[in-house]
Amino acid sequence: MPELPEVEALRIFLDGRLTGREIDRVLPLAVSVLKTYDPPLTALHGAAVTGVARHGKFLDIEAGPLHLITHLARAGWLRWQDAFPAAPPRPGKGPLALRTVLIGGDGFDLTEAGSTKRLSVHLVHDPAEVPGIARLGPDPLDDSFDRDALAALLARDNRRVKGALRDQSLIAGIGNAYSDEILHAAKMSPYKLTTSLTDDEITLLHTALRTTLRDAVVRSGGLAAGQLKAEKRSAMRVHGRTGEACPVCGDTIREVSFSDSSLQYCPTCQTGGRPLADRRLSRLLK
Structure with missing residues (x-):
């Protein structure tokens, strides 16, 4: 998408x-x-x-x-x-x-x-x-979307951070692929609860979010429409790379599958080395 x-x-x-x-x-x-x-x-x-x-x-x-x-x-x-x-x-x-x-x-x-x-x-x-x-939320690349703006959005309710990033009414424009990439850059579990984030973790997440999206926009700049899909795939570090080595630590990238989508993550970088349960409707690890 x-x-x-x-x-x-x-x-x-x-x-x-x-x-x-x-x-x-x-x-x-x-x-x-x-x-x-x-x-x-x-x-x-x-x-x-x-x-x-x-x-x-x-x-x-x-x-x-x-x-x-x-x-x-x-x-x-x-x-x-x-x-x-x-x-x-x-x-x-x-x-x-x-x-x-x-x-x-x-x-x-x-x-x-x-x-x-x-x-x-x-x-x-x-x-x-x-x-x-x-019903769109704010654009994450807008100048007004600072660290405090993200903190206020995450404090609205207690939910898993992966879902919060993908919620278009909360933050506009982020989908399955870039939420995986943002969380990998932030070294954060996709199942961590938003209300459990510390001030330092929110700052780290905001930096990872803005940097990941801005870098992707820069990489795509000047490309013809027909080249954008390939550029997106080639730049992914964890999304769509199940079974490959994490480019940061070398651990094997793992996947959790759902009915209509899947997420990818690095256990060493994001979950303290623990694999997340990979079965539908499982109780998700924090």
């Missing part, structure tokens, strides 16, 4: 290619992709793009008073096209979900792999009209 660093890189990529350009047409090609109907997508035809913004994991293409907002979900992606095939796309066939063509013939496709379709597109007058954006 694209997370904050990849979506920010896509924002920069699109901003340089869309701003000041006019939209020729926007074609929804999957039944499930478009979540709004008023205004219609035809309202974008002939409109000039005025900028591209990001809200957590949401991309926002601004065209005057309108906002074309996309959430790529787990299996969605954006593919830039310098030119499109002469034959029009066939709705409902393959991974193609939506096509945006600029005057001049270039543009981008939104695609989604797999049978579970969660990619979403909204056309609205105000980003806050999108439910997922309306």
Whole structure:
């Protein structure tokens, strides 16, 4: 799933290619992709793009008073096209979900792999009209997101720190992969309870969070959209690396599996050498 660093890189990529350009047409090609109907997508035809913004994991293409907002979900992606095939796309066939063509013939496709379709597109007058954006927490790369801001968020309730980092209503933009990376950098168990964190641990977590995300944004800067997935995978130290050696201590990276996701961690770096129970609905170690 694209997370904050990849979506920010896509924002920069699109901003340089869309701003000041006019939209020729926007074609929804999957039944499930478009979540709004008023205004219609035809309202974008002939409109000039005025900028591209990001809200957590949401991309926002601004065209005057309108906002074309996309959430790529787990299996969605954006593919830039310098030119499109002469034959029009066939709705409902393959991974193609939506096509945006600029005057001049270039543009981008939104695609989604797999049978579970969660990619979403909204056309609205105000980003806050999108439910997922309306409930977002603060952006962790904003200047106001300091150590004390993180401490206040973590103190709201007693929960496992892995889940807190992934909660979009608490902190916007962090998903499964970067929460693993942040916790590894902070040398913290994913199951440590938020209310048990000491002042020093909160400071360490805040530093790891900001550094991990900022470094990922820098690495992604200037890359074409098609290169971002590979860059993300190559930079992961523990996420997606079950069975490999930890790059910090050399211990074997372990995994805990759940019904629809998994997490990776280093026992030596994060849990005092203890493996976490790897069975669904188990009592989680602190």
